[in-house]
Amino acid sequence: MARFPEIESELNRKRIKAEVDAIRLEEEAVKGKTLLDKSLAWLGKWMIASGEKLRKQHHPSQESAAKLANKVA
Numbered sequence: 001m002a003r004f005p006e007i008e009s010e011l012n013r014k015r016i017k018a019e020v021d022a023i024r025l026e027e028e029a030v031k032g033k034t035l036l037d038k039s040l041a042w043l044g045k046w047m048i049a050s051g052e053k054l055r056k057q058h059h060p061s062q063e064s065a066a067k068l069a070n071k072v073a
Helices: 005-030 035-058 062-072
Strands: none
Touching: 005 035
């Protein structure tokens, strides 16, 4: 599927802006003034990392699902 350069550049600009916004929010959370702010920021990072790790462990990849389907057929 061919995309126009204007559309592609706009999509890239939006993606980059979203990433920059996420980085700024993370920096604000880490710079919390109280111990509670810093602890909550650390807890959030840990929960996200743990969730991503669990997702990788418990969700088979597309390749392994295709191989299993081929074995059954």
